[in-house]
Amino acid sequence: MSVNIKLEFLGGLDVIFNSERYHKVTVPSTNASTPLILRDLIKYIVDNMIKDPKDIEVFIENDTIRPGILTLINDTDWELEGEEEYVLESGDVISFTSTLHGG
Amino acid sequence: MTITTPSPYGQSQAETKPKLSQLCEHCHSRKAQIKRPKNLQKICKECFYEVFETEIHNTITNANLFHPGEKVAVGASGGKDSTVLAYIMKLLNERYNYGLEIVLLSIDEGIIGYRDDSLATVKRNQVQYDLPLEIVSYRDLYDWTMDEIVACAGIRNSCTYCGVFRRQALDRGAMKLGISHVVTGHNADDMAETVLMNLLRGDVARLEKSTAIMTESKGSPVKRSKPFKYSYQKEIVLYAHYKKLDYFSTECSYAPEAFRGTARELMKNLEAIRPSCILDIIHSGENLVLKPKKQRTQFRKNAKAGSKVPTEMEVRSDGSVSLTSAGFVDGNTCEKCGYLSSNKICKACMLLEGLEANRAKLRLEGDQSFVGAAKLTRTLENLSF
Numbered sequence: 001m002s003v004n005i006k007l008e009f010l011g012g013l014d015v016i017f018n019s020e021r022y023h024k025v026t027v028p029s030t031n032a033s034t035p036l037i038l039r040d041l042i043k044y045i046v047d048n049m050i051k052d053p054k055d056i057e058v059f060i061e062n063d064t065i066r067p068g069i070l071t072l073i074n075d076t077d078w079e080l081e082g083e084e085e086y087v088l089e090s091g092d093v094i095s096f097t098s099t100l101h102g103g
Numbered sequence: 104m105t106i107t108t109p110s111p112y113g114q115s116q117a118e119t120k121p122k123l124s125q126l127c128e129h130c131h132s133r134k135a136q137i138k139r140p141k142n143l144q145k146i147c148k149e150c151f152y153e154v155f156e157t158e159i160h161n162t163i164t165n166a167n168l169f170h171p172g173e174k175v176a177v178g179a180s181g182g183k184d185s186t187v188l189a190y191i192m193k194l195l196n197e198r199y200n201y202g203l204e205i206v207l208l209s210i211d212e213g214i215i216g217y218r219d220d221s222l223a224t225v226k227r228n229q230v231q232y233d234l235p236l237e238i239v240s241y242r243d244l245y246d247w248t249m250d251e252i253v254a255c256a257g258i259r260n261s262c263t264y265c266g267v268f269r270r271q272a273l274d275r276g277a278m279k280l281g282i283s284h285v286v287t288g289h290n291a292d293d294m295a296e297t298v299l300m301n302l303l304r305g306d307v308a309r310l311e312k313s314t315a316i317m318t319e320s321k322g323s324p325v326k327r328s329k330p331f332k333y334s335y336q337k338e339i340v341l342y343a344h345y346k347k348l349d350y351f352s353t354e355c356s357y358a359p360e361a362f363r364g365t366a367r368e369l370m371k372n373l374e375a376i377r378p379s380c381i382l383d384i385i386h387s388g389e390n391l392v393l394k395p396k397k398q399r400t401q402f403r404k405n406a407k408a409g410s411k412v413p414t415e416m417e418v419r420s421d422g423s424v425s426l427t428s429a430g431f432v433d434g435n436t437c438e439k440c441g442y443l444s445s446n447k448i449c450k451a452c453m454l455l456e457g458l459e460a461n462r463a464k465l466r467l468e469g470d471q472s473f474v475g476a477a478k479l480t481r482t483l484e485n486l487s488f
Binding site for chain 1 (some may be wrong): 124125134137138145148183295308329336337341345352353367368371372374427437
Protein backbone atom coordinates (compact mmCIF):
# COMPACT_ATOMS: atom_id res chain seq x y z
CA MET A 1 0.00 0.00 0.00
CA SER A 2 1.42 3.39 -0.91
CA VAL A 3 1.56 6.23 1.64
CA ASN A 4 1.20 10.00 1.36
CA ILE A 5 3.90 11.91 3.20
CA LYS A 6 4.58 15.57 3.74
CA LEU A 7 8.28 16.40 3.56
CA GLU A 8 10.08 19.46 4.88
CA PHE A 9 13.67 20.36 3.99
CA LEU A 10 14.84 23.12 6.31
CA GLY A 11 17.95 24.88 7.53
CA GLY A 12 19.25 25.40 4.00
CA LEU A 13 18.64 21.82 2.79
CA ASP A 14 16.03 23.10 0.35
CA VAL A 15 18.83 24.10 -2.06
CA ILE A 16 19.17 20.52 -3.24
CA PHE A 17 15.39 20.19 -3.73
CA ASN A 18 14.71 22.92 -6.29
CA SER A 19 14.80 25.48 -3.45
CA GLU A 20 11.40 24.21 -2.31
CA ARG A 21 11.07 23.65 1.43
CA TYR A 22 7.79 21.74 1.42
CA HIS A 23 6.92 18.72 -0.70
CA LYS A 24 4.03 16.26 -0.78
CA VAL A 25 4.94 12.82 -2.02
CA THR A 26 3.32 9.45 -2.51
CA VAL A 27 5.72 6.63 -1.80
CA PRO A 28 4.72 3.55 -3.80
CA SER A 29 4.71 0.22 -2.07
CA THR A 30 7.46 -2.17 -3.10
CA ASN A 31 6.08 -5.30 -1.60
CA ALA A 32 2.45 -5.77 -0.59
CA SER A 33 3.18 -7.83 2.51
CA THR A 34 5.75 -5.55 4.19
CA PRO A 35 4.80 -2.05 5.35
CA LEU A 36 6.81 0.93 4.13
CA ILE A 37 9.40 2.21 6.56
CA LEU A 38 11.46 5.39 6.74
CA ARG A 39 14.36 3.66 4.98
CA ASP A 40 12.10 3.26 1.94
CA LEU A 41 11.28 6.95 2.07
CA ILE A 42 14.97 7.92 2.16
CA LYS A 43 15.61 5.71 -0.85
CA TYR A 44 12.62 7.29 -2.59
CA ILE A 45 13.99 10.81 -1.92
CA VAL A 46 17.45 9.92 -3.19
CA ASP A 47 16.14 8.15 -6.31
CA ASN A 48 13.42 10.56 -7.28
CA MET A 49 13.89 13.95 -5.72
CA ILE A 50 17.59 14.84 -5.75
CA LYS A 51 18.27 16.06 -9.26
CA ASP A 52 22.04 16.41 -9.15
CA PRO A 53 23.88 13.20 -8.15
CA LYS A 54 26.58 15.37 -6.57
CA ASP A 55 24.03 16.56 -4.01
CA ILE A 56 23.35 13.08 -2.64
CA GLU A 57 26.29 13.28 -0.26
CA VAL A 58 24.84 16.47 1.22
CA PHE A 59 21.93 14.34 2.41
CA ILE A 60 23.32 10.83 2.81
CA GLU A 61 26.46 9.48 4.43
CA ASN A 62 27.19 5.77 4.88
CA ASP A 63 23.71 4.87 3.65
CA THR A 64 21.92 6.90 6.27
CA ILE A 65 20.97 10.52 6.89
CA ARG A 66 24.14 12.52 7.25
CA PRO A 67 25.16 13.38 10.83
CA GLY A 68 24.30 17.03 11.42
CA ILE A 69 20.91 16.74 9.78
CA LEU A 70 18.09 16.67 12.30
CA THR A 71 15.27 14.29 11.37
CA LEU A 72 11.85 14.79 12.93
CA ILE A 73 8.85 12.50 12.53
CA ASN A 74 5.69 14.47 13.28
CA ASP A 75 7.84 16.89 15.30
CA THR A 76 9.40 14.07 17.32
CA ASP A 77 13.11 13.26 17.22
CA TRP A 78 13.45 10.20 14.95
CA GLU A 79 15.74 8.60 17.55
CA LEU A 80 12.61 8.07 19.64
CA GLU A 81 10.67 6.55 16.76
CA GLY A 82 13.04 3.81 15.70
CA GLU A 83 14.95 5.88 13.11
CA GLU A 84 14.94 4.09 9.73
CA GLU A 85 12.71 1.28 10.98
CA TYR A 86 9.81 3.66 11.64
CA VAL A 87 6.66 2.42 9.89
CA LEU A 88 5.27 5.17 7.68
CA GLU A 89 1.64 6.19 7.86
CA SER A 90 -0.27 8.36 5.45
CA GLY A 91 -0.36 11.93 6.70
CA ASP A 92 3.04 11.79 8.45
CA VAL A 93 5.14 14.94 8.37
CA ILE A 94 8.84 14.16 8.11
CA SER A 95 11.23 17.09 8.39
CA PHE A 96 14.95 17.24 7.72
CA THR A 97 16.81 20.25 9.11
CA SER A 98 20.47 20.93 8.49
CA THR A 99 22.26 22.17 11.59
CA LEU A 100 25.54 22.67 9.80
CA HIS A 101 25.08 26.23 8.63
CA GLY A 102 26.61 29.18 10.37
CA GLY A 103 24.77 30.84 13.14
CA MET B 104 13.37 0.25 27.01
CA THR B 105 10.82 -1.67 25.05
CA ILE B 106 7.26 -2.26 26.06
CA THR B 107 5.50 -5.19 24.54
CA THR B 108 1.80 -5.49 24.62
CA PRO B 109 -0.16 -8.44 23.26
CA SER B 110 -1.58 -7.55 19.91
CA PRO B 111 -5.35 -7.30 20.09
CA TYR B 112 -5.56 -8.50 16.53
CA GLY B 113 -3.93 -11.87 17.06
CA GLN B 114 -1.10 -13.45 15.14
CA SER B 115 -2.13 -12.49 11.63
CA GLN B 116 -1.55 -8.78 12.27
CA ALA B 117 1.74 -9.30 14.09
CA GLU B 118 3.75 -7.02 11.77
CA THR B 119 1.55 -3.98 12.34
CA LYS B 120 2.47 -3.47 15.96
CA PRO B 121 0.53 -0.65 17.60
CA LYS B 122 2.76 2.42 17.84
CA LEU B 123 3.77 3.07 21.38
CA SER B 124 5.17 6.37 22.37
CA GLN B 125 7.26 6.86 25.45
CA LEU B 126 6.44 9.32 28.18
CA CYS B 127 8.60 12.27 29.12
CA GLU B 128 11.19 11.28 31.73
CA HIS B 129 10.79 14.68 33.33
CA CYS B 130 7.06 15.24 33.83
CA HIS B 131 5.91 11.65 33.20
CA SER B 132 2.72 12.95 31.64
CA ARG B 133 3.36 14.01 28.06
CA LYS B 134 4.81 12.23 25.05
CA ALA B 135 8.59 12.38 24.84
CA GLN B 136 9.67 14.16 21.67
CA ILE B 137 13.32 14.92 22.17
CA LYS B 138 16.32 12.85 23.10
CA ARG B 139 18.79 15.22 24.72
CA PRO B 140 22.32 14.70 23.35
CA LYS B 141 23.78 15.81 26.68
CA ASN B 142 22.40 12.97 28.80
CA LEU B 143 20.19 10.94 26.45
CA GLN B 144 17.15 11.91 28.50
CA LYS B 145 13.85 11.65 26.65
CA ILE B 146 11.64 14.64 27.31
CA CYS B 147 8.58 16.43 25.97
CA LYS B 148 8.44 19.81 24.26
CA GLU B 149 7.28 21.75 27.32
CA CYS B 150 9.94 20.26 29.58
CA PHE B 151 12.54 20.85 26.87
CA TYR B 152 11.76 24.59 26.81
CA GLU B 153 12.06 24.74 30.57
CA VAL B 154 15.29 22.75 30.79
CA PHE B 155 16.93 24.53 27.86
CA GLU B 156 16.11 28.01 29.15
CA THR B 157 17.01 27.20 32.77
CA GLU B 158 20.38 25.75 31.80
CA ILE B 159 21.29 28.95 29.99
CA HIS B 160 20.13 30.98 32.97
CA ASN B 161 22.37 28.83 35.19
CA THR B 162 25.31 29.30 32.84
CA ILE B 163 24.77 33.07 33.02
CA THR B 164 24.47 33.23 36.80
CA ASN B 165 27.29 30.75 37.52
CA ALA B 166 29.69 32.81 35.43
CA ASN B 167 28.32 36.15 36.68
CA LEU B 168 28.08 37.32 33.09
CA PHE B 169 25.96 40.40 33.68
CA HIS B 170 25.27 43.04 36.27
CA PRO B 171 22.03 45.01 36.68
CA GLY B 172 21.79 48.10 34.52
CA GLU B 173 24.34 46.76 32.02
CA LYS B 174 23.90 47.55 28.34
CA VAL B 175 24.42 44.42 26.27
CA ALA B 176 24.67 44.06 22.50
CA VAL B 177 23.60 40.77 20.93
CA GLY B 178 25.76 40.04 17.88
CA ALA B 179 22.95 39.21 15.44
CA SER B 180 23.56 37.66 12.05
CA GLY B 181 20.03 36.45 11.37
CA GLY B 182 21.22 32.83 11.62
CA LYS B 183 19.78 30.24 14.00
CA ASP B 184 22.16 30.74 16.92
CA SER B 185 21.94 34.49 17.16
CA THR B 186 18.19 34.51 16.56
CA VAL B 187 17.64 32.07 19.42
CA LEU B 188 20.13 34.06 21.52
CA ALA B 189 18.23 37.32 21.02
CA TYR B 190 14.96 35.58 21.89
CA ILE B 191 16.39 33.86 24.99
CA MET B 192 18.21 36.98 26.23
CA LYS B 193 15.00 38.97 26.11
CA LEU B 194 13.04 36.16 27.74
CA LEU B 195 15.50 35.54 30.60
CA ASN B 196 16.04 39.26 31.16
CA GLU B 197 12.32 39.64 31.78
CA ARG B 198 11.83 36.37 33.66
CA TYR B 199 14.73 36.76 36.08
CA ASN B 200 15.00 40.56 36.20
CA TYR B 201 18.59 40.80 35.02
CA GLY B 202 17.96 44.51 34.53
CA LEU B 203 19.73 44.53 31.16
CA GLU B 204 19.30 46.89 28.28
CA ILE B 205 19.51 44.72 25.16
CA VAL B 206 20.41 45.94 21.67
CA LEU B 207 20.82 43.95 18.45
CA LEU B 208 24.10 44.61 16.67
CA SER B 209 24.64 43.42 13.10
CA ILE B 210 27.55 43.59 10.72
CA ASP B 211 27.00 44.18 7.03
CA GLU B 212 29.99 42.61 5.28
CA GLY B 213 28.66 43.61 1.90
CA ILE B 214 27.98 40.22 0.35
CA ILE B 215 25.17 40.52 -2.17
CA GLY B 216 22.86 37.51 -2.25
CA TYR B 217 23.80 36.46 1.27
CA ARG B 218 24.18 39.17 3.86
CA ASP B 219 21.48 41.40 2.42
CA ASP B 220 18.99 38.54 2.84
CA SER B 221 20.11 37.65 6.37
CA LEU B 222 19.97 41.31 7.41
CA ALA B 223 16.35 41.34 6.31
CA THR B 224 15.80 38.55 8.87
CA VAL B 225 17.47 40.62 11.60
CA LYS B 226 15.23 43.55 10.71
CA ARG B 227 12.18 41.32 11.15
CA ASN B 228 13.58 40.08 14.49
CA GLN B 229 13.95 43.69 15.59
CA VAL B 230 10.20 44.11 15.17
CA GLN B 231 9.26 40.64 16.52
CA TYR B 232 11.31 41.01 19.71
CA ASP B 233 10.90 44.78 20.01
CA LEU B 234 14.64 45.44 20.41
CA PRO B 235 16.67 48.32 18.95
CA LEU B 236 18.98 47.41 16.05
CA GLU B 237 22.29 48.89 14.91
CA ILE B 238 23.98 47.86 11.67
CA VAL B 239 27.64 48.66 11.00
CA SER B 240 29.08 47.98 7.57
CA TYR B 241 32.52 47.07 6.27
CA ARG B 242 31.92 49.80 3.70
CA ASP B 243 31.71 52.48 6.41
CA LEU B 244 34.50 51.10 8.59
CA TYR B 245 37.05 50.01 6.00
CA ASP B 246 35.82 51.49 2.72
CA TRP B 247 35.69 47.97 1.27
CA THR B 248 32.85 45.49 0.93
CA MET B 249 33.52 41.75 0.95
CA ASP B 250 32.41 41.58 -2.68
CA GLU B 251 35.09 44.16 -3.58
CA ILE B 252 37.71 42.39 -1.48
CA VAL B 253 37.02 39.10 -3.24
CA ALA B 254 37.12 40.80 -6.63
CA CYS B 255 40.54 42.19 -5.67
CA ALA B 256 42.16 39.46 -3.57
CA GLY B 257 40.41 36.36 -4.84
CA ILE B 258 37.95 33.98 -3.25
CA ARG B 259 40.53 31.79 -1.53
CA ASN B 260 41.33 34.14 1.35
CA SER B 261 37.84 35.51 1.80
CA CYS B 262 37.32 33.96 5.24
CA THR B 263 40.59 35.41 6.55
CA TYR B 264 39.59 38.94 5.60
CA CYS B 265 36.02 38.53 6.72
CA GLY B 266 36.95 37.03 10.10
CA VAL B 267 39.58 39.62 10.97
CA PHE B 268 37.35 42.50 9.95
CA ARG B 269 34.23 41.17 11.69
CA ARG B 270 35.93 40.89 15.06
CA GLN B 271 36.88 44.54 14.98
CA ALA B 272 33.59 45.61 13.46
CA LEU B 273 31.58 44.15 16.36
CA ASP B 274 33.75 46.03 18.87
CA ARG B 275 33.52 49.27 16.97
CA GLY B 276 29.77 48.94 16.58
CA ALA B 277 29.43 48.35 20.31
CA MET B 278 31.64 51.35 21.12
CA LYS B 279 29.53 53.51 18.84
CA LEU B 280 26.51 52.54 20.95
CA GLY B 281 28.38 53.08 24.21
CA ILE B 282 28.15 49.37 25.02
CA SER B 283 31.01 47.43 26.57
CA HIS B 284 29.61 43.92 26.43
CA VAL B 285 28.79 41.89 23.32
CA VAL B 286 27.15 38.46 23.60
CA THR B 287 27.51 36.05 20.69
CA GLY B 288 25.64 32.89 19.74
CA HIS B 289 28.67 30.57 19.80
CA ASN B 290 27.41 27.21 21.00
CA ALA B 291 28.96 24.09 22.50
CA ASP B 292 29.54 22.56 19.06
CA ASP B 293 31.42 25.66 17.89
CA MET B 294 33.54 25.70 21.00
CA ALA B 295 34.40 21.99 20.87
CA GLU B 296 35.25 22.44 17.20
CA THR B 297 37.63 25.29 18.04
CA VAL B 298 39.29 23.25 20.78
CA LEU B 299 39.78 20.41 18.29
CA MET B 300 41.15 22.74 15.62
CA ASN B 301 43.65 24.32 18.00
CA LEU B 302 44.69 20.89 19.17
CA LEU B 303 45.14 19.64 15.61
CA ARG B 304 47.15 22.73 14.68
CA GLY B 305 49.22 22.59 17.85
CA ASP B 306 48.15 26.14 18.65
CA VAL B 307 48.64 25.79 22.40
CA ALA B 308 48.36 29.50 23.16
CA ARG B 309 44.86 29.64 21.69
CA LEU B 310 43.95 26.21 23.04
CA GLU B 311 44.08 27.48 26.60
CA LYS B 312 41.98 30.55 25.87
CA SER B 313 39.45 28.91 23.59
CA THR B 314 37.08 27.66 26.29
CA ALA B 315 36.68 30.92 28.20
CA ILE B 316 33.03 31.94 28.51
CA MET B 317 34.06 35.59 28.67
CA THR B 318 37.01 37.22 26.96
CA GLU B 319 38.33 40.54 28.16
CA SER B 320 41.46 42.41 27.34
CA LYS B 321 43.12 45.48 28.77
CA GLY B 322 43.40 47.11 25.38
CA SER B 323 39.74 46.81 24.47
CA PRO B 324 36.81 48.39 26.27
CA VAL B 325 34.51 45.72 24.87
CA LYS B 326 34.22 42.27 26.42
CA ARG B 327 32.69 39.23 24.75
CA SER B 328 30.72 36.40 26.21
CA LYS B 329 29.03 33.21 25.07
CA PRO B 330 25.88 32.30 27.03
CA PHE B 331 25.38 29.26 24.73
CA LYS B 332 28.76 27.80 25.67
CA TYR B 333 27.11 24.62 26.97
CA SER B 334 24.14 24.52 24.57
CA TYR B 335 24.12 21.90 21.86
CA GLN B 336 23.55 22.99 18.29
CA LYS B 337 20.91 20.29 17.96
CA GLU B 338 18.93 21.75 20.84
CA ILE B 339 19.25 25.30 19.54
CA VAL B 340 17.91 24.23 16.15
CA LEU B 341 15.09 22.26 17.81
CA TYR B 342 14.21 25.22 19.99
CA ALA B 343 14.06 27.52 16.96
CA HIS B 344 12.00 24.94 15.10
CA TYR B 345 9.44 24.32 17.86
CA LYS B 346 9.14 28.00 18.74
CA LYS B 347 8.87 28.79 15.02
CA LEU B 348 11.53 31.47 15.29
CA ASP B 349 12.28 33.33 12.10
CA TYR B 350 15.87 32.60 11.11
CA PHE B 351 17.95 32.65 7.98
CA SER B 352 19.76 29.59 6.73
CA THR B 353 21.85 29.81 3.62
CA GLU B 354 25.52 29.07 3.40
CA CYS B 355 27.70 32.12 2.84
CA SER B 356 28.25 32.46 -0.91
CA TYR B 357 32.03 32.47 -0.49
CA ALA B 358 34.08 29.35 0.07
CA PRO B 359 33.76 27.89 3.58
CA GLU B 360 36.86 27.60 5.69
CA ALA B 361 38.16 24.18 4.69
CA PHE B 362 39.93 23.23 7.90
CA ARG B 363 37.01 24.16 10.15
CA GLY B 364 34.67 22.27 7.86
CA THR B 365 36.74 19.12 8.26
CA ALA B 366 36.95 19.53 12.02
CA ARG B 367 33.18 20.01 12.10
CA GLU B 368 32.58 16.85 10.12
CA LEU B 369 34.86 14.88 12.41
CA MET B 370 32.94 16.17 15.40
CA LYS B 371 29.53 15.43 13.93
CA ASN B 372 30.65 11.86 13.30
CA LEU B 373 31.96 11.56 16.84
CA GLU B 374 28.71 12.99 18.17
CA ALA B 375 26.71 10.36 16.30
CA ILE B 376 28.57 7.64 18.20
CA ARG B 377 28.89 9.38 21.55
CA PRO B 378 26.70 12.48 21.92
CA SER B 379 28.33 13.65 25.14
CA CYS B 380 31.68 14.06 23.38
CA ILE B 381 30.97 17.71 22.63
CA LEU B 382 30.75 18.63 26.30
CA ASP B 383 33.62 16.27 27.03
CA ILE B 384 35.89 18.09 24.58
CA ILE B 385 34.98 21.42 26.19
CA HIS B 386 35.65 19.92 29.60
CA SER B 387 39.07 18.73 28.44
CA GLY B 388 39.81 22.18 27.04
CA GLU B 389 38.79 23.87 30.28
CA ASN B 390 41.07 21.73 32.36
CA LEU B 391 44.05 22.07 30.15
CA VAL B 392 46.52 24.48 31.71
CA LEU B 393 49.90 25.00 30.17
CA LYS B 394 53.12 25.08 32.13
CA PRO B 395 54.48 28.65 32.14
CA LYS B 396 57.21 29.16 29.56
CA LYS B 397 60.77 28.95 30.77
CA GLN B 398 62.81 32.11 30.28
CA ARG B 399 65.64 31.55 27.87
CA THR B 400 68.91 31.58 29.74
CA GLN B 401 71.25 32.74 26.99
CA PHE B 402 69.84 36.29 27.12
CA ARG B 403 70.43 36.53 30.84
CA LYS B 404 74.18 36.86 30.33
CA ASN B 405 73.73 40.15 28.52
CA ALA B 406 71.55 41.46 31.30
CA LYS B 407 74.17 40.55 33.88
CA ALA B 408 76.80 42.42 31.97
CA GLY B 409 74.90 45.59 32.80
CA SER B 410 73.90 46.61 29.30
CA LYS B 411 70.23 46.56 28.44
CA VAL B 412 69.00 43.67 26.38
CA PRO B 413 68.80 44.90 22.82
CA THR B 414 65.14 45.00 21.89
CA GLU B 415 64.72 42.31 19.35
CA MET B 416 62.11 42.46 16.68
CA GLU B 417 60.91 39.50 14.77
CA VAL B 418 59.63 40.11 11.28
CA ARG B 419 57.46 37.21 10.26
CA SER B 420 56.97 35.79 6.83
CA ASP B 421 53.64 37.52 6.42
CA GLY B 422 55.23 40.88 7.14
CA SER B 423 53.91 41.35 10.66
CA VAL B 424 56.30 42.69 13.26
CA SER B 425 56.26 41.19 16.71
CA LEU B 426 56.39 43.37 19.80
CA THR B 427 59.26 41.92 21.78
CA SER B 428 61.14 38.70 21.90
CA ALA B 429 59.00 37.83 24.93
CA GLY B 430 55.99 37.37 22.70
CA PHE B 431 52.38 38.11 23.64
CA VAL B 432 51.69 41.31 25.59
CA ASP B 433 48.17 41.79 26.88
CA GLY B 434 46.66 45.16 26.18
CA ASN B 435 48.90 46.21 23.31
CA THR B 436 47.25 48.35 20.67
CA CYS B 437 47.88 48.84 16.98
CA GLU B 438 50.11 51.79 16.10
CA LYS B 439 47.90 52.66 13.18
CA CYS B 440 44.31 52.37 14.30
CA GLY B 441 44.58 51.96 18.07
CA TYR B 442 42.72 48.65 18.08
CA LEU B 443 43.82 45.76 20.26
CA SER B 444 46.66 43.84 18.63
CA SER B 445 49.33 41.33 19.50
CA ASN B 446 51.65 42.87 16.91
CA LYS B 447 52.88 46.39 16.19
CA ILE B 448 50.33 46.81 13.44
CA CYS B 449 47.07 44.92 13.78
CA LYS B 450 46.01 42.25 11.33
CA ALA B 451 43.14 44.33 9.91
CA CYS B 452 45.44 47.27 9.10
CA MET B 453 47.93 44.91 7.46
CA LEU B 454 45.23 43.34 5.32
CA LEU B 455 43.87 46.77 4.41
CA GLU B 456 47.31 47.99 3.41
CA GLY B 457 47.69 45.05 1.08
CA LEU B 458 44.28 45.66 -0.40
CA GLU B 459 44.87 49.38 -0.96
CA ALA B 460 48.08 48.61 -2.83
CA ASN B 461 46.10 46.47 -5.20
CA ARG B 462 43.05 48.65 -5.59
CA ALA B 463 42.32 49.56 -9.18
CA LYS B 464 43.64 53.04 -9.85
CA LEU B 465 40.95 53.72 -12.38
CA ARG B 466 37.43 52.52 -12.34
CA LEU B 467 34.98 52.59 -15.19
CA GLU B 468 32.14 54.92 -14.45
CA GLY B 469 29.14 53.02 -13.22
CA ASP B 470 31.09 49.75 -13.14
CA GLN B 471 29.10 47.22 -11.14
CA SER B 472 31.03 44.10 -12.10
CA PHE B 473 32.17 43.38 -8.55
CA VAL B 474 28.67 43.50 -7.08
CA GLY B 475 27.64 40.00 -6.11
CA ALA B 476 30.96 38.56 -7.30
CA ALA B 477 30.39 35.43 -5.27
CA LYS B 478 26.95 34.84 -6.68
CA LEU B 479 28.34 35.19 -10.17
CA THR B 480 31.16 32.76 -9.46
CA ARG B 481 28.66 30.23 -8.19
CA THR B 482 26.51 30.61 -11.26
CA LEU B 483 29.52 30.15 -13.52
CA GLU B 484 30.59 27.06 -11.60
CA ASN B 485 27.22 25.47 -12.16
CA LEU B 486 27.17 26.06 -15.89
CA SER B 487 27.51 23.00 -18.02
CA PHE B 488 27.61 22.52 -21.74
